[in-house]
Amino acid sequence: DGGITQSPKYLFRKEGQNVTLSCEQNLNHDAMYWYRQDPGQGLRLIYYSQIVNDFQKGDIAEGYSVSREKKESFPLTVTSAQKNPTAFYLCASGTLINEQFFGPGTRLTVL
Amino acid sequence: GENVEQHPSTLSVQEGDSAVIKCTYSDSASNYFPWYKQELGKRPQLIIDIRSNVGEKKDQRIAVTLNKTAKHFSLHITETQPEDSAVYFCAAIAGGSNYKLTFGKGTLLTVNP
Numbered sequence: 001d002g003g004i005t006q007s008p009k010y011l012f013r014k015e016g017q018n019v020t021l022s023c024e025q026n027l028n029h030d031a032m033y034w035y036r037q038d039p040g041q042g043l044r045l046i047y048y049s050q051i052v053n054d055f056q057k058g059d060i061a062e063g064y065s066v067s068r069e070k071k072e073s074f075p076l077t078v079t080s081a082q083k084n085p086t087a088f089y090l091c092a093s094g095t096l097i098n099e100q101f102f103g104p105g106t107r108l109t110v111l
Numbered sequence: 112g113e114n115v116e117q118h119p120s121t122l123s124v125q126e127g128d129s130a131v132i133k134c135t136y137s138d139s140a141s142n143y144f145p146w147y148k149q150e151l152g153k154r155p156q157l158i159i160d161i162r163s164n165v166g167e168k169k170d171q172r173i174a175v176t177l178n179k180t181a182k183h184f185s186l187h188i189t190e191t192q193p194e195d196s197a198v199y200f201c202a203a204i205a206g207g208s209n210y211k212l213t214f215g216k217g218t219l220l221t222v223n224p
Contacts, residue, residue, distance in 0.1 A: 031210045042117075042200060042214035043155070050210055058211070059112075090154060098143045098204050100212060102154040 003027040004103035006091050011108045013078065013085060021076045021106045023091030029101075031094035032074035036060060036087045037105075043090065049074055078108065086110045113138045113205035117215025124191050125223050132218045134201035135183040143204040144184045145212070146175060150197045159186070191222045 004025045013019045025032065031050050035043040045058030049068040063082025068074055078085045091103040114137040124130050136144075142163040147155035161168045161175045161184065168175050174187040188195055198219050202212040 033210075033212075040216070042115075042216040043212075044214075045211065048211060094210055098210065098212075099145070099157060099160065101157065104154050 004091065004093055004101060006103040006106050008106060009104065011106055013108060013110050015110065016080045018077055018079050019108070021078070021089055021091075021108070023074045023076065023103055024072055025093040026072060027093055027101070028071070029093035029095060030071070032068070033092040033094065033100065034058075034064070034066065034074070034076045035090045035092065037090060038087050046076065113141060113203055113213040115201060115203050115213050115215045117201050117218060119218060120216065121219045121221070123221045123223065126191060126193060128191055130188045130191055130195070130220055130222075132186045132199055132201070132220070133183060134185070134215050136203045137182070138203070138205040139179075139182060141203045141205050144175070144177060145202050146186050147200045147202070148197045149200065149217075155200060193222050193224050196220060196222045
C-alpha cells in the first residue's frame with residue numbers, strides 16, 4: 001500500500017471547473033484503477049488501465065477522463081460534465097494475479 | 112456483468128464473539144474473491160482472498176470459505192477485538208474480465224468491548 005500515492009488529500013471544486021486527481025505507484029504493477037466511493041455504497045469503478053496507453057471505461061465513466069502515458073501514473077480528471085462529483089476517490093494498482101492495492105484517497109467536494 | 116450482494120449491512124458483536132459476513136455472486140465463471148477492511152476515512156486494505164480452486168483459507172483469526180455450487184463466499188472472524196471494528200467489503204472478479212473487481216456494498220462491523 002505504501003507504494004501508491006494520491007494527491008491532493010482534499011480538493012474543492014467550483015461549479016463548471018475541471019479538476020485532476022493524481023495517482024502514482026512504484027510497485028511496478030501493470031494495472032491501475034479509479035474507484036468512486038459514496039457514503040453507504042461500495043466502490044464503483046470509473047476507469048481502469050491494464051497497460052500503458054490503453055484504458056477502458058468502468059461502470060460510471062460519464063463525466064470523467066483518464067490518461068496512462070506512464071506505467072507509474074494514472075491521473076483522473078473530473079470534468080464539469082460530472083454533475084455530482086462530491087465523493088471519496090480511490091486509486092488502486094493491481095498484480096498479475098488480480099490482487100488490488102489502494103492509495104490513501106482524495107476527498108473531492110463541490111462548492 | 113457480475114453482481115455481488117453482501118449481508119448483513121451492519122453487524123454488532125461483543126468482544127470475543129465470532130462474526131460472519133456473507134456474499135453471493137452471479138457469474139459462475141468468477142475465480143477470485145478478495146475481502147477488504149476499511150477503517151473510517153482510510154483506504155481499503157486487502158485482508159484475505161480466495162481463488163476458485165480452494166474451498167477455505169485461514170489467516171490467524173480470519174478465514175474465508177467459498178461454495179462455488181451455491182455461488183457464495185463468507186468471511187469469518189473469530190475472537191473479535193475492538194480494533195476489528197470497520198467496514199468490510201467483499202468483491203469478485205468475473206470470468207473473462209481479468210482485473211475488473213465488482214464490490215459488495217459493505218458491512219459495518221462494530222465490536223463492543
